[in-house]
Amino acid sequence: MKKGRQTYILDGKVYISATASIAGVDEGNGRLRDFFDFVIDESEFGCKSHEKAEIKLRKHAIESLLQNASVEADEIDAIIGGDLLNQLVPSGFSAREFDAPFCGLYSACATFGQSLATGALLLGGGAKKVICCTSSHFATAERQYRFPLELGTQPPPTAQRTVTGVGCALLTSERPKNKCPKITSFTLGKVIDMGLNDPNNMGAAMAPATYETITTHLDERGVNADYYDLIVTGDLGKLGRELLCSMLGKKYGAVKDRINDCGCMVFKEIQKCGLGGSGAGCSSLVFCSYLYKTMLEGGLKRILLVPTGAMLSKDSSLQGESIPAIAHAVAIEM
Amino acid sequence: MKKGRQTYILDGKVYISATASIAGVDEGNGRLRDFFDFVIDESEFGCKSHEKAEIKLRKHAIESLLQNASVEADEIDAIIGGDLLNQLVPSGFSAREFDAPFCGLYSACATFGQSLATGALLLGGGAKKVICCTSSHFATAERQYRFPLELGTQPPPTAQRTVTGVGCALLTSERPKNKCPKITSFTLGKVIDMGLNDPNNMGAAMAPATYETITTHLDERGVNADYYDLIVTGDLGKLGRELLCSMLGKKYGAVKDRINDCGCMVFKEIQKCGLGGSGAGCSSLVFCSYLYKTMLEGGLKRILLVPTGAMLSKDSSLQGESIPAIAHAVAIEM
Numbered sequence: 001m002k003k004g005r006q007t008y009i010l011d012g013k014v015y016i017s018a019t020a021s022i023a024g025v026d027e028g029n030g031r032l033r034d035f036f037d038f039v040i041d042e043s044e045f046g047c048k049s050h051e052k053a054e055i056k057l058r059k060h061a062i063e064s065l066l067q068n069a070s071v072e073a074d075e076i077d078a079i080i081g082g083d084l085l086n087q088l089v090p091s092g093f094s095a096r097e098f099d100a101p102f103c104g105l106y107s108a109c110a111t112f113g114q115s116l117a118t119g120a121l122l123l124g125g126g127a128k129k130v131i132c133c134t135s136s137h138f139a140t141a142e143r144q145y146r147f148p149l150e151l152g153t154q155p156p157p158t159a160q161r162t163v164t165g166v167g168c169a170l171l172t173s174e175r176p177k178n179k180c181p182k183i184t185s186f187t188l189g190k191v192i193d194m195g196l197n198d199p200n201n202m203g204a205a206m207a208p209a210t211y212e213t214i215t216t217h218l219d220e221r222g223v224n225a226d227y228y229d230l231i232v233t234g235d236l237g238k239l240g241r242e243l244l245c246s247m248l249g250k251k252y253g254a255v256k257d258r259i260n261d262c263g264c265m266v267f268k269e270i271q272k273c274g275l276g277g278s279g280a281g282c283s284s285l286v287f288c289s290y291l292y293k294t295m296l297e298g299g300l301k302r303i304l305l306v307p308t309g310a311m312l313s314k315d316s317s318l319q320g321e322s323i324p325a326i327a328h329a330v331a332i333e334m
Numbered sequence: 335m336k337k338g339r340q341t342y343i344l345d346g347k348v349y350i351s352a353t354a355s356i357a358g359v360d361e362g363n364g365r366l367r368d369f370f371d372f373v374i375d376e377s378e379f380g381c382k383s384h385e386k387a388e389i390k391l392r393k394h395a396i397e398s399l400l401q402n403a404s405v406e407a408d409e410i411d412a413i414i415g416g417d418l419l420n421q422l423v424p425s426g427f428s429a430r431e432f433d434a435p436f437c438g439l440y441s442a443c444a445t446f447g448q449s450l451a452t453g454a455l456l457l458g459g460g461a462k463k464v465i466c467c468t469s470s471h472f473a474t475a476e477r478q479y480r481f482p483l484e485l486g487t488q489p490p491p492t493a494q495r496t497v498t499g500v501g502c503a504l505l506t507s508e509r510p511k512n513k514c515p516k517i518t519s520f521t522l523g524k525v526i527d528m529g530l531n532d533p534n535n536m537g538a539a540m541a542p543a544t545y546e547t548i549t550t551h552l553d554e555r556g557v558n559a560d561y562y563d564l565i566v567t568g569d570l571g572k573l574g575r576e577l578l579c580s581m582l583g584k585k586y587g588a589v590k591d592r593i594n595d596c597g598c599m600v601f602k603e604i605q606k607c608g609l610g611g612s613g614a615g616c617s618s619l620v621f622c623s624y625l626y627k628t629m630l631e632g633g634l635k636r637i638l639l640v641p642t643g644a645m646l647s648k649d650s651s652l653q654g655e656s657i658p659a660i661a662h663a664v665a666i667e668m
Contacts (some may be wrong), residue, residue, distance in 0.1 A: 002460025006435050049653055077339065078522055086420040088440050092525055092645035096658040101340050101522035103448055106422050106438035114437055121455040126336025188412055188435035191426055311426035319383055324430040
């Protein structure tokens with residue numbers, strides 16, 4: 001059922017039955033290490049290139065998910081999701097390993113939100129089991145968006161660090177044996193471009209689109225910000241989170257204790273990862289490990305997951321374009 | 335309603351109410367020139383780069399569609415679709431011009447099939463008006479997948495020519511005043527990689543995935559190949575089409591007169607465009623002009639549109655990977 005222009009209310013039959021997460025080396029040394037299913041011990045993961053490593057990471061994550069859920073690949077109605085690389089190579093190439101239909105999705109680092117929403121629509125259309133999977137890799141993203149790591153380029157103070165990791169979730173229309181969270185509604189975001197053009201300050205570029213999606217969601221669903229135990233954005237980083245809290249504060253009063261950001265949750269301060277984590281794998285990795293497990297254990301009952309994305313490419317920046325941004329919101333409740 | 339593993343049968347409330355098409359210079363000199371809404375007269379379309387031209391082409395196509403359908407942008411529930419460029423820049427950057435939610439999709443040149451399917455799912459979820467839009471541009475695709483045009487590289491005999499063009503379609507859940515085609519079912523394809531690795535012979539790489547999707551669709555829907563007046567693939571080109579007809583012929587007998595390929599329909603022989611057109615804009619341009627208008631005029635009653643995609647990137651080929659392919663099938667009937 002649709003409510004308002006951008007929000008879809010679901011009938012309660014979209015269960016997040018299982019998740020799997022694989023984290024990179026630095027993420028494994030970060031704040032959430034105890035929550036990951038698996039941490040790799042070197043960034044190439046035994047492959048000849050980082051790009052091949054990202055393909056292999058996805059394949060392993062999906063295999064772990066099937067194992068966690070005790071499901072065979074040929075029971076899966078679709079594998080959907082994306083990543084940050086050109087032509088979604090990690091997603092497409094990992095999907096060839098599984099006997100299941102595939103849909104590639106792209107909203108930059110907001111792709112996990114779009115994936116959960118699309119998965120819910122597929123279940124609404126009659127699918128029974130859908131895998132949502134997004135990923136990113138620090139080395140592949142640096143090479144593609146900025147410079148190859150071999151150049152040793154110094155990151156500016158507002159830079160964030162692309163998360164190396166994969167998070168994947170199994171959506172099912174049937175209630176699993178054990179209690180698990182459900183997707184209860186989602187809000188599709190608009191592309192908003194406020195004219196910022198510094199590709200090393202994504203948090204500021206994404207904050208307005210994030211504000212727009214969150215306020216639209218709350219308005220259209222008819223709830224206040226305190227309906228959710230936690231509103232958790234994708235990868236705004238410290239600066240973007242400050243901006244968002246300041247904007248939301250004007251509308252809803254003090255909300256800072258209810259707002260967090262996956263990018264701010266991954267690394268320890270001592271790791272010196274700039275303003276925090278980022279990447280299409282950031283929100284999926286944090287959701288599929290820490291947030292999901294905390295929900296299962298009763299630590300969180302209702303969250304609004306809002307993956308955030310900056311839709312730029314290296315070419316668009318070199319051609320003088322500003323940075324359009326997007327955020328999709330997904331309500332997840334026990 | 336889902337039927338079989340990959341096929342979704344719709345309840346008949348997905349109308350393709352209107353389409354719009356913008357074609358490039360060579361496409362405008364091709365076989366379908368009389369069917370396009372608009373033909374540009376130079377490939378940069380007044381912009382400083384071909385990438386910017388592709389953004390502008392999409393913006394114009396969506397504006398034309400809104401005009402053709404007498405609909406305002408703020409009535410649109412979502413703009414969905416994709417293109418071939420890194421990080422879907424033409425799609426994301428053109429979407430910022432419209433006050434509507436956006437979902438980026440990617441199955442390479444099969445994206446138009448995925449877009450129509452996703453649009454149908456959104457309508458099933460309660461959306462009323464969704465725009466599906468895919469595009470490609472010869473110069474941007476050459477620069478990105480192969481070499482910049484300025485190098486004057488000679489294409490090999492099996493090469494196809496990326497179509498410059500945009501096709502967009504308005505899906506509505508309400509029956510429009512005039513009779514129009516409906517989407518009656520769709521089949522999501524699997525990623526299939528037979529180990530071919532020549533990025534200049536995409537037709538051969540895509541034919542097996544296309545065969546798989548078409549046969550799955552016919553099996554799961556329970557109809558024979560002659561149920562459709564036309565089964566029209568996206569961009570197999572002459573060679574890929576031969577391969578597909580030969581494979582289908584073994585299963586269904588003589589089907590060649592019922593099978594065509596959008597890539598084979600765009601250019602005239604005299605234009606020397608290799609084995610035919612290709613690109614994410616190929617199937618959408620041909621559907622949104624010639625095929626749609628022919629359906630409206632009664633020349634075709636039932637078609638199975640099967641956009642086809644090769645999921646490679648320049649990096650994947652340089653790293654020695656073979657070419658995974660995918661095809662999604664969409665049944666469109668009057």
